[in-house]
Amino acid sequence: MKKLNVGMIGYGFMGRTHSNAFSQVNHFFDVSYRPVLKTVCARNRDRAGAFAARWGYETVETDWRAVVESPEIDLVDIASPNDTHAEIAIAAAQAGKMVMCEKPLGRNAAESETMVRAVEAAKVPNMVWYNYRRVPAVTLAKQWIDEGRLGRIFHYRAKFLQDWTISSDLPQGGEGLWRLDVNVAGSGVTGDLLAHCIDTALWLNGGISEVSAMTETFIKIRKHNLTGKVEPVGIDDASAFLARFHNGSLATFEATRYARGHKALYTFEINGEHASIFWDLHDLHRLQYFDHRDEGATRGWRSVHITDSDHPYMKNWWVPGLQIGYEHTFIHQVADFLAALGEGTSAAPTFGDALLTDYVTDAVLASAAGRRWVTVRAERGKDANA
Numbered sequence: 001m002k003k004l005n006v007g008m009i010g011y012g013f014m015g016r017t018h019s020n021a022f023s024q025v026n027h028f029f030d031v032s033y034r035p036v037l038k039t040v041c042a043r044n045r046d047r048a049g050a051f052a053a054r055w056g057y058e059t060v061e062t063d064w065r066a067v068v069e070s071p072e073i074d075l076v077d078i079a080s081p082n083d084t085h086a087e088i089a090i091a092a093a094q095a096g097k098m099v100m101c102e103k104p105l106g107r108n109a110a111e112s113e114t115m116v117r118a119v120e121a122a123k124v125p126n127m128v129w130y131n132y133r134r135v136p137a138v139t140l141a142k143q144w145i146d147e148g149r150l151g152r153i154f155h156y157r158a159k160f161l162q163d164w165t166i167s168s169d170l171p172q173g174g175e176g177l178w179r180l181d182v183n184v185a186g187s188g189v190t191g192d193l194l195a196h197c198i199d200t201a202l203w204l205n206g207g208i209s210e211v212s213a214m215t216e217t218f219i220k221i222r223k224h225n226l227t228g229k230v231e232p233v234g235i236d237d238a239s240a241f242l243a244r245f246h247n248g249s250l251a252t253f254e255a256t257r258y259a260r261g262h263k264a265l266y267t268f269e270i271n272g273e274h275a276s277i278f279w280d281l282h283d284l285h286r287l288q289y290f291d292h293r294d295e296g297a298t299r300g301w302r303s304v305h306i307t308d309s310d311h312p313y314m315k316n317w318w319v320p321g322l323q324i325g326y327e328h329t330f331i332h333q334v335a336d337f338l339a340a341l342g343e344g345t346s347a348a349p350t351f352g353d354a355l356l357t358d359y360v361t362d363a364v365l366a367s368a369a370g371r372r373w374v375t376v377r378a379e380r381g382k383d384a385n386a
């Protein structure tokens with residue numbers, strides 16, 4: 001088995017999920033590479049050192065450039081805030097490293113395009129962590145749609161609801177709150193939460209041609225943690241949009257951090273000519289399925305428990321009937337990345353795939369700002385509305 005030395009940038013929420021995935025993958029999946037937790041990088045050496053000791057990283061760096069330049073590192077994994085993604089990814093690609101990057105790829109599509117160009121020019125394997133594709137139930141939904149079980153698709157409905165920014169006392173910016181600082185995050189819930197919904201939707205139902213959106217910033221000024229001053233809030237707190245897919249189906253998408261009682265409720269429902277599917281992150285191992293072709297007397301919504309060995313990824317885990325959880329989606333993503341590497345390719349979503357999500361989020365923000373329908377960019381570097 002070949003060793004793959006990992007350089008991890010960031011030790012926060014995603015630094016933990018990724019470190020766990022690299023540590024666990026060889027215990028459960030037969031792949032020809034063995035990730036080694038070589039170096040973790042964050043600006044605070046003591047805290048990065050404590051993280052390294054807990055997870056087994058061999059060395060610590062405080063400047064990501066040292067990771068990118070190190071001849072010891074094969075793969076640079078970017079798990080730091082959105083404003084760092086482009087610079088690190090481009091430098092890593094130019095240094096000939098494989099690159100994994102957290103979502104959203106860049107803060108906007110123009111930034112993401114520079115990243116796509118860099119990995120393509122360097123011909124380095126690359127992937128973006130849109131991990132919900134690897135929930136076994138979501139992967140199974142993809143298989144059912146591709147098999148034609150639903151028939152022609154009429155409707156796609158997705159929501160991602162949270163409630164953690166309702167207090168006007170919450171500051172913006174800095175550690176833990178960079179998501180509220182538009183310069184760091186790029187946008188609010190559109191690039192953070194809706195990006196997940198859009199990536200899944202593009203994967204399950206194909207491209208989106210046009211959108212009509214509205215966004216709102218409910219709390220318009222907040223103290224900034226880095227300047228100490230009360231400053232305007234530049235992010236969208238809530239975002240909702242109508243969309244038309246290339247296949248003729250219609251969609252509604254909604255994300256907010258102001259839905260009291262909801263912590264991370266991602267749901268989608270797809271209605272086709274023959275059948276419908278509903279999925280809910282709070283019950284992530286189940287698919288709700290209705291098939292109109294069932295015999296009338298027993299026809300109804302089925303709740304399918306996605307834990308059998310013939311369900312995606314599940315033969316690698318425990319025994320039928322026992323479920324897995326959120327952290328496993330990252331392990332699946334690493335397993336697929338390493339399997340693709342063995343075949344000399346990149347696993348989806350690549351940087352190029354993730355750019356398509358940014359074209360949609362850019363169109364959503366432009367539509368909301370201009371109060372009009374916006375055509376989603378279909379080709380790189382060309383803006384259909386320009």
Ligand SMILES: NC(=O)c1ccc[n+]([C@@H]2O[C@H](COP(=O)([O-])OP(=O)(O)OC[C@H]3O[C@@H](n4cnc5c(N)ncnc54)[C@H](O)[C@@H]3O)[C@@H](O)[C@H]2O)c1
Pocket residue numbers: 009010011012013014015041042043044064079080081082084102103104129130131175176192
């Ligand atoms: N795939 C998902 O479901 C998912 C979930 C959460 C976050 N994310 C994405 O992951 C990324 C990180 O989010 P998070 O929630 O882990 O954030 P976090 O605030 O928990 O952690 C960020 C980490 O980055 C480090 N960091 C910041 N600037 C740095 C720099 N210049 N150099 C090196 N390290 C630096 C911080 O020290 C911290 O360890 C974001 O892009 C976010 O959108 C994705």
